[in-house]
Amino acid sequence: MAKNEGFVNEIADIESDFPRWYTDVVVRTKLADYGPVKGTMVIRPYGYAIWENIQRELDARFKAAGVENAYFPLLIPMSFMTKEAEHVEGFAPEVAVVTHAGGAKLEEPLVVRPTSETVIGHMFGKWVESWRDLPLRQNQWCNVMRWEKTTRPFLRTSEFLWQEGHSVYATGEEAEAETLAMLALYAEFAKNVLCMPVLTGRKTEKEKFAGAVATYGMEAMMHDGKSLQSGTTHYMGQNFAKAFGVQFTDKDGALKYGYTMSYGVSTRLIGALIMTHGDARGLVLPPPVAPVQVVIVPIAMKKEGVLEAVGALAERLKKAGIKVKVDDTDNSPGWKFNEWEMKGVPLRIELGPRDIEAGKLTFFRRDTCEKGEMGSENCEEAVKELLGAISVNLYEKAKKRMEERIVNAQTLDELLAGVDGGNFVRAGWCGERACEDKVKDFAQATARVMDEKNDMPVCVCCGKKAKRTVFFARAY
Amino acid sequence: MAKNEGFVNEIADIESDFPRWYTDVVVRTKLADYGPVKGTMVIRPYGYAIWENIQRELDARFKAAGVENAYFPLLIPMSFMTKEAEHVEGFAPEVAVVTHAGGAKLEEPLVVRPTSETVIGHMFGKWVESWRDLPLRQNQWCNVMRWEKTTRPFLRTSEFLWQEGHSVYATGEEAEAETLAMLALYAEFAKNVLCMPVLTGRKTEKEKFAGAVATYGMEAMMHDGKSLQSGTTHYMGQNFAKAFGVQFTDKDGALKYGYTMSYGVSTRLIGALIMTHGDARGLVLPPPVAPVQVVIVPIAMKKEGVLEAVGALAERLKKAGIKVKVDDTDNSPGWKFNEWEMKGVPLRIELGPRDIEAGKLTFFRRDTCEKGEMGSENCEEAVKELLGAISVNLYEKAKKRMEERIVNAQTLDELLAGVDGGNFVRAGWCGERACEDKVKDFAQATARVMDEKNDMPVCVCCGKKAKRTVFFARAY
Numbered sequence: 001m002a003k004n005e006g007f008v009n010e011i012a013d014i015e016s017d018f019p020r021w022y023t024d025v026v027v028r029t030k031l032a033d034y035g036p037v038k039g040t041m042v043i044r045p046y047g048y049a050i051w052e053n054i055q056r057e058l059d060a061r062f063k064a065a066g067v068e069n070a071y072f073p074l075l076i077p078m079s080f081m082t083k084e085a086e087h088v089e090g091f092a093p094e095v096a097v098v099t100h101a102g103g104a105k106l107e108e109p110l111v112v113r114p115t116s117e118t119v120i121g122h123m124f125g126k127w128v129e130s131w132r133d134l135p136l137r138q139n140q141w142c143n144v145m146r147w148e149k150t151t152r153p154f155l156r157t158s159e160f161l162w163q164e165g166h167s168v169y170a171t172g173e174e175a176e177a178e179t180l181a182m183l184a185l186y187a188e189f190a191k192n193v194l195c196m197p198v199l200t201g202r203k204t205e206k207e208k209f210a211g212a213v214a215t216y217g218m219e220a221m222m223h224d225g226k227s228l229q230s231g232t233t234h235y236m237g238q239n240f241a242k243a244f245g246v247q248f249t250d251k252d253g254a255l256k257y258g259y260t261m262s263y264g265v266s267t268r269l270i271g272a273l274i275m276t277h278g279d280a281r282g283l284v285l286p287p288p289v290a291p292v293q294v295v296i297v298p299i300a301m302k303k304e305g306v307l308e309a310v311g312a313l314a315e316r317l318k319k320a321g322i323k324v325k326v327d328d329t330d331n332s333p334g335w336k337f338n339e340w341e342m343k344g345v346p347l348r349i350e351l352g353p354r355d356i357e358a359g360k361l362t363f364f365r366r367d368t369c370e371k372g373e374m375g376s377e378n379c380e381e382a383v384k385e386l387l388g389a390i391s392v393n394l395y396e397k398a399k400k401r402m403e404e405r406i407v408n409a410q411t412l413d414e415l416l417a418g419v420d421g422g423n424f425v426r427a428g429w430c431g432e433r434a435c436e437d438k439v440k441d442f443a444q445a446t447a448r449v450m451d452e453k454n455d456m457p458v459c460v461c462c463g464k465k466a467k468r469t470v471f472f473a474r475a476y
Numbered sequence: 477m478a479k480n481e482g483f484v485n486e487i488a489d490i491e492s493d494f495p496r497w498y499t500d501v502v503v504r505t506k507l508a509d510y511g512p513v514k515g516t517m518v519i520r521p522y523g524y525a526i527w528e529n530i531q532r533e534l535d536a537r538f539k540a541a542g543v544e545n546a547y548f549p550l551l552i553p554m555s556f557m558t559k560e561a562e563h564v565e566g567f568a569p570e571v572a573v574v575t576h577a578g579g580a581k582l583e584e585p586l587v588v589r590p591t592s593e594t595v596i597g598h599m600f601g602k603w604v605e606s607w608r609d610l611p612l613r614q615n616q617w618c619n620v621m622r623w624e625k626t627t628r629p630f631l632r633t634s635e636f637l638w639q640e641g642h643s644v645y646a647t648g649e650e651a652e653a654e655t656l657a658m659l660a661l662y663a664e665f666a667k668n669v670l671c672m673p674v675l676t677g678r679k680t681e682k683e684k685f686a687g688a689v690a691t692y693g694m695e696a697m698m699h700d701g702k703s704l705q706s707g708t709t710h711y712m713g714q715n716f717a718k719a720f721g722v723q724f725t726d727k728d729g730a731l732k733y734g735y736t737m738s739y740g741v742s743t744r745l746i747g748a749l750i751m752t753h754g755d756a757r758g759l760v761l762p763p764p765v766a767p768v769q770v771v772i773v774p775i776a777m778k779k780e781g782v783l784e785a786v787g788a789l790a791e792r793l794k795k796a797g798i799k800v801k802v803d804d805t806d807n808s809p810g811w812k813f814n815e816w817e818m819k820g821v822p823l824r825i826e827l828g829p830r831d832i833e834a835g836k837l838t839f840f841r842r843d844t845c846e847k848g849e850m851g852s853e854n855c856e857e858a859v860k861e862l863l864g865a866i867s868v869n870l871y872e873k874a875k876k877r878m879e880e881r882i883v884n885a886q887t888l889d890e891l892l893a894g895v896d897g898g899n900f901v902r903a904g905w906c907g908e909r910a911c912e913d914k915v916k917d918f919a920q921a922t923a924r925v926m927d928e929k930n931d932m933p934v935c936v937c938c939g940k941k942a943k944r945t946v947f948f949a950r951a952y
Binding site: 033035036037040041042043044045048049051052068069070071072073074075076077080092093094095096097098099100101102103109110112119122123126127138142143145147148149158159161 | 509511512513516517518519520521524525527528544545546547548549550551552553556568569570571572573574575576577578579585586588595598599602603614618619621623624625634635637
């Protein structure tokens with residue numbers, strides 16, 4: 001037995017020490033480990049398999065929407081970063097810089113991409129000539145690097161994996177429509193694949209992407225009531241098109257700048273999953289992204305016929321397209337139950353001599369922690385239905401929880417009480433940066449997104465007429 | 477029409493200027509473009525789609541073999557590189573180095589991974605405790621960077637995409653067996669997916685991976701008779717296990733070092749495809765990796781019913797799992813024929829009023845450049861069979877060509893004449909580095925792999941008794 005296995009259930013209490021619970025779960029279920037360089041992580045096979053499932057689902061959606069994948073260089077000339085004034089201001093403090101290569105000092109330092117608007121803008125500027133070339137819509141799956149002071153696996157690491165989609169359109173209307181369409185795509189994906197409800201909406205000027213005209217975000221409520229920004233889409237107007245010369249000859253013969261937008265989600269989504277669905281026993285993985293959807297634990301497995309029956313059942317479920325694993329290790333059934341519950345496998349099936357004789361299966365739903373029975377004959381459909389029911393239940397449970405934890409505030413004290421209680425707080429806002437800053441100072445809460453509804457009449461901070469109703473929350 | 481399109485057929489002559497033909501094809505079929513930093517490339521959607529097909533096919537093979545995917549950090553502490561003496565000697569001259577990050581100078585410079593033996597060795601050292609943890613077999617799909625002086629898209633660029641698999645075993649026998657098994661997996665993949673025959677075998681000491689005990693390679697013959705190293709597998713013995721403390725407690729209770737091996741292929745395979753199958757008209761893509769397997773060109777497409785019939789045919793082929801594209805742009809059929817031939821689409825179908833009336837399809841095979849006809853009813857199976865026949869023909873043609881161009885040499889002059897004639901040259905070798913170096917000086921040819929057969933009696937260079945029979949060739 002490996003050294004760590006004895007500690008398998010030593011996860012901190014989820015209610016009293018959620019941050020510790022999180023890192024315990026990440027490390028002990030082998031989702032990730034710490035890399036040798038401070039702030040880096042290694043995504044281990046169990047975590048990477050979740051990422052592969054996320055990629056497969058999202059990539060199919062992008063392709064169905066007509067987006068093509070490509071790959072742009074990791075290293076970006078420092079001079080590119082400075083071409084868009086807000087962009088360099090936002091990203092310069094956190095870039096990693098290559099100064100030497102091939103045994104010599106480089107003439108110009110190169111930045112390890114923190115995001116690729118600049119280099120993709122440069123290439124789009126080379127490729128786009130005519131209105132016939134538009135829209136140009138490309139996406140890349142890659143690593144990016146942002147040097148962060150405080151890091152945590154999946155949530156904030158110096159290097160992370162993500163996708164970044166970039167499009168150029170002939171008109172601002174089209175580019176803005178795509179910015180909203182991709183936000184909707186993300187929210188649909190969050191609901192149906194991650195079983196995670198999200199708030200979507202426009203970000204304030206303070207919270208927007210460096211260089212964007214408008215940023216839209218999706219925010220999810222974590223177990224502790226804090227918000228996790230889980231995806232963003234950005235409308236750039238002509239900012240990057242002008243900086244990188246993305247020009248086209250329009251139908252009227254005039255040379256015009258294009259309008260660009262971008263959108264991205266990252267391995268942070270794995271952190272979102274953990275903190276949305278996890279419970280005292282550990283991970284609870286939604287069936288659509290679980291590396292193992294069904295684990296079969298043989299009972300009295302030395303008895304004649306048990307392992308054969310387990311193997312036959314596993315084969316049937318595999319053929320039905322279910323991701324199944326048989327745990328036939330020497331550990332006790334009780335140990336295995338704990339292990340796979342901690343690892344968040346949606347459904348456990350126990351199969352022993354009595355079940356085989358009775359032609360039934362005992363199952364355990366990880367979402368409700370309840371046991372049940374089903375007939376073993378033709379159980380494929382029943383198992384699929386159960387997995388579907390688990391997905392629906394995870395989503396509904398999280399949605400109900402989030403909705404119950406959205407409260408309105410008229411004053412800063414109410415706002416503070418709201419976020420202290422682990423809520424998202426809706427409040428009026430006058431639109432001034434000073435008030436946004438004051439909320440941050442007073443309640444350590446930030447404007448997550450602006451609501452589409454605009455029903456809070458006065459600013460929670462200054463009491464003047466509110467321009468927008470905003471969701472404030474503490475955030476990761 | 478975009479600026480470049482008028483030049484679509486201006487590809488250099490394949491026979492008289494193969495290097496220029498290569499870059500023309502890469503750029504004009506939009507497989508790749510040059511990045512802003514010298515030596516970097518952008519993989520454009522048409523090229524990236526080939527890489528996705530390569531990934532899908534290889535990844536399925538790795539998973540079927542029991543290998544798990546993971547992700548390790550991009551940046552490696554400089555001190556890691558120096559832990560394995562040969563390794564640092566081999567890679568130090570070509571690494572890119574991050575010296576600054578987050579606005580400050582780093583205490584220790586970080587190397588952008590040129591390969592990940594060191595950081596993976598470090599993590600394996602953390603994870604492996606007992607013989608029960610072995611074998612540990614992980615793979616990652618990622619970018620790597622090697623600062624090269626002379627670069628060409630896909631063949632040699634400072635950054636490239638690849639997979640690198642790394643395994644630890646309890647015994648050297650197992651690790652060596654895996655080294656050969658992965659070489660066989662690569663060769664099977666090259667044959668059945670890339671339709672590319674390869675020579676496989678052990679590399680000489682001079683040509684082996686920095687830090688390996690033994691390197692095995694697969695070499696493919698390009699159109700000009702030069703060799704392209706298309707994949708390598710490395711048996712490391714205990715070199716990296718000792719450098720990074722990969723130790724386990726064996727069944728007998730003793731603490732032992734593991735035996736490691738690694739294996740990788742890269743986006744270089746796209747270059748291999750281009751130069752193995754391409755011809756005077758441009759690309760010739762093997763059906764298993766072609767982004768578009770069948771292009772349908774409507775003839776007289778303004779005539780009633782033509783586009784409808786084309787659309788219906790495309791739907792049927794899509795449903796049958798064939799990657800199909802309809803070119804209904806305003807260009808002439810002749811222009812479209814040239815365009816898609818240059819882009820290497822394996823099969824073209826032409827459909828016009830007369831074909832529709834006669835219930836037939838006209839097709840054009842890119843591999844043979846011959847036209848044919850088939851009935852349009854239930855043509856899905858016939859199209860699939862044709863694609864299969866194209867794959868077989870591409871492989872057989874390349875194999876015949878390679879076999880005809882393997883010649884034996886007894887002397888350096890014969891060897892030189894052989895490589896001058898665009899051949900792989902089999903020759904005896906005494907095993908001395910000096911003779912290998914002399915062959916390089918004399919004929920600009922290197923030892924690609926050692927033959928399993930050992931039938932050449934004397935060294936082609938010094939005339940002493942040969943230890944091995946070696947395939948010499950000029951190489952990319």
